[in-house]
Amino acid sequence: MTGIYTARIAYRGDDRLDITRKSAGPDGIAFAPSWKxxxxxxxxxxxxxxxxxxxxxxxxxxxxxxxxxxxxxxxAWGRLLDFLLLKAGEVTFCCYCTDAxxxxxxxxxxxxxxxxxxxxxxxxxx
Numbered sequence: 001m002t003g004i005y006t007a008r009i010a011y012r013g014d015d016r017l018d019i020t021r022k023s024a025g026p027d028g029i030a031f032a033p034s035w036k037x038x039x040x041x042x043x044x045x046x047x048x049x050x051x052x053x054x055x056x057x058x059x060x061x062x063x064x065x066x067x068x069x070x071x072x073x074x075x076a077w078g079r080l081l082d083f084l085l086l087k088a089g090e091v092t093f094c095c096y097c098t099d100a101x102x103x104x105x106x107x108x109x110x111x112x113x114x115x116x117x118x119x120x121x122x123x124x125x126x
Contacts, residue, residue: 004084004112005092006105007124013092017080019105020095030069030076031093033104037061041102051102062104066111084118092124 009018018024019031021038040054070077083089097103100123112118 003090003119003121004109005090005121005124006100006103006109007092007094008098008126009094009096010126011092011094011124013124015090015092016094017091018095019093019108022096027076027079030073031066031104031108033058033062034065037065051099055102058102058104059107062107063111066108081116084112085116090121 005015007013007016009020009023017031018028020028021032021035024032037058041051041058043049044051044054080091084091093105093108095103095105097105100106106123109118109120113120
């Protein structure tokens with residue numbers, strides 16, 4: 001069954017794809033948000049400020065970055081889409097965020113659902 005899961009970075013399953021700016025590999029980096037986009041969110045978290053006011057602009061910015069990534073990093077996108085859609089595989093998008101509601105891994109899963117018809121299966125609990 002084709003499916004996308006999300007999880008914290010500690011997840012170690014075989015279907016793991018690290019999509020962080022900090023530690024992603026060659027394929028995962030295509031799906032990582034820029035440091036420019038991450039900066040305000042990381043600062044808010046560091047200071048204990050709420051993320052909610054920043055979230056709409058973050059989602060808009062990340063979605064724009066993913067459109068550009070699709071055009072500029074198509075080999076990575078192609079491998080992911082081939083795996084998900086042609087081979088009916090599963091992938092788990094992983095990053096460091098503690099709250100999946102305010103995390104790019106969840107936004108990316110939604111992009112994959114709405115743009116490519118993938119099934120979003122939810123957050124893996126570690």
